[in-house]
Amino acid sequence: MNKFINSVQLDKKACTGCINCIKYCPTQAIRVQNGKAKINPKFCVDCGRCLRYCPHHAKVAIYDSVDEIKKYKYTVALPAPSLYSQFNNLKNIDIVLNALLSMGFDDVFEVSAAAELVSEASHAYIQEHIDEAPFISTACPTIVRIIRVKFPTLIPRLLPLKPPVEVAAEIARKRAIEKTGLNSEDIGIFFISPCPSKVTYVKSPLGIEKSEIDKVLAIKEVYPILLEHMTHDESTLKPLSESGRIGIGWSNAGGESSGLLTDNYLACDGIMSALRVLSDLEDEKFHGLKFVELNACNGGCVGGPLTVENPYIATAKSKKLHRNLPVSRSHIKDFEGLDYHWSTYVEYEPVFRLGKSFRESFEMMGLIEELTEQLPGLDCGSCGAPTCRALAEDIVRGNATKNDCIYSFHEYIGTLSKDISSMMSSLEKSVDKDEDTMRMLKDYILKLTSEIEKKEQ
Structure with missing residues (x-):
């Protein structure tokens, strides 16, 4: 894969x-x-x-189309808890779950219900391995992937448990097979996702060999369809919801940590803030923590780029929605036989390593430092790289040249122009003018001028 x-x-x-x-x-x-x-x-x-x-x-x-539902004999929707916070004045989760059935799904199973199971499993695992704490949440695939490529020393701190969406998929498939008697390949498990990161998780999961999820739909694509079907009279709704405050709280930053019933945690949202926390964790700046929850999106999953609501408004809606719910409605004892642990471990992928060996990398790092000093340090981005240091890395890797920097290029052109002017002046003063050389120099100047114009465009 x-x-x-x-x-x-x-x-x-x-x-x-x-x-x-x-x-x-x-x-x-x-x-x-x-x-x-x-x-x-x-x-x-x-x-x-x-x-x-x-x-x-x-x-x-990139995500799947709603039309994929038609390709399976039996389909199950896995709504992310962040889906509920997209709607105005929603007081009953069953309204959304029944609307999913109306739009074409045969069954639903809430990811928030699985989140409550993972919360219990996480609490138990941390207590059993308390000497190895702090553990880093593995619910956000983006965070796991960043650790895999940038923070190899933190890989042992990853909580080796499946994310709620995977647990939900396993339960949903097992129930569907028992209910219908169909083969597994005839059953479609559809996750309704707030972000592209979970689409990638399904295609190339970390911690397991293969995901039980078949297709991933975007909340922003499902949302307008659901609005058309959310017309049920509450008295006729099927009671489908199996989650409480803990499960739905996973959609917000800090929700996962709250479900662990511990005060010794750190919860952070936003990818740039998460990177700072990971750097501090690597430098062992935190003490006494048992758990670290990191969300790549601002506000948590409610801030995913495939949602439709403002993340801050969605957070308020989510908290209002679960205010009157029980603490939890799904428990491990009710789902026997589930294995919550990873089947494989995440391995370090040194994609940012410069050379093939430590010595070569060290030498290339020295070149990068020298080049960075030679560049203007403006970080203007005109070269196509985000910073001057990034351009220096590209040059050392062989993916760019120093003249990609517009300032270095102008300096280079200026030096050449002075040299050409000096040569022409010498030739003009010469008694025996070399017409071919003069013509060549003039053509070269025209070519140089053309290159400058292209660069400036």
């Missing part, structure tokens, strides 16, 4: 070559070359930040 599958891709027709995206990418995975952005799949962690900041909508998330 390809280790670097991405669900955020570039629409070249829409891309104008502006440099907004390179400034906001947390892993510096994007470059602008020849007037178009280019995403390095090895560096990209599918955080979806470029989706928000691209003014031309040239970054697109």
Whole structure:
């Protein structure tokens, strides 16, 4: 399986070559070359930040179509808890769950119900391995992927448990097989996702060999369809919800930590803040923590780029919704036989390593430092790289030249122009003028002028 599958891709027709995206990418995975952005799949962690900041909508998330429902004999919807917070004045979760049945699904199972099971399993695991704490949540695939490529010393701290969406898929498939008697391949498990990161998780999961989820739909695509079907009289609703405050709380930053019933935790949202926390964790700046919850999106999953509501409004809606719910409605004892643990472990992928050996990398790092000092240090992005240091790395890797910097290029052209002027002056004073040389120099100057104009464009 390809280790670097991405669900955020570039629409070249829409891309104008502006440099907004390179400034906001947390892993510096994007470059602008020849007037178009280019995403390095090895560096990209599918955080979806470029989706928000691209003014031309040239970054697109890849997910499945709702029409995929028709390809299965029996389908089960797995709504993310963040789905409920997209609707105004929602007081009963069963309204959304019944609407999912009306739009074409045969059954539903809440990811929030599975989240309550994972909360119990996480609490038990941390208590059993308290000497190894703090543990880092593995519910956000983007965070796991960042640790895999940038923070190898933190890999042993990853909580080796399946995320709620995977547990929900396993329960849903097992129930569907028992209920219908169909073969597994005839049953479609559809996750309704708030972010592209979970699309990538399904295609290339970490911690397990293969996901039980078949297709991933975007909340923003399902939302308008659900609105048409949310017309049920509450007295006729099927009682489908199996989750309480803890499960639905997972949609907000800090919700997972609250479900662990411990005060010794750190909860952080936003990819840039998460990177700072990971760096501090690597430097062992925190003491006494048992658990670290990191969300790539601001506000948690309610801030995912595939949602429709403002994340702060969604957070308020979510808290209002679960205010009168019981603490928890799903418990491990009611779902016997489930294995919550990873079947494989995450391995370090040194995609940012410069050389093939430590010595070579060390030498290349020295070259990068020298080049960075030679560059203007403006971090303007005109070269297509987000910073001068990033350009220096590209040069050392062989992916760019120093003349990609517009300031270095102008300096280079200025030096050449002075040399050419000096040569022409010498030739003109010469008694025996070499007409061929003069013609060659003039042609060279015209070519040089053309290159300058192209560069400035």
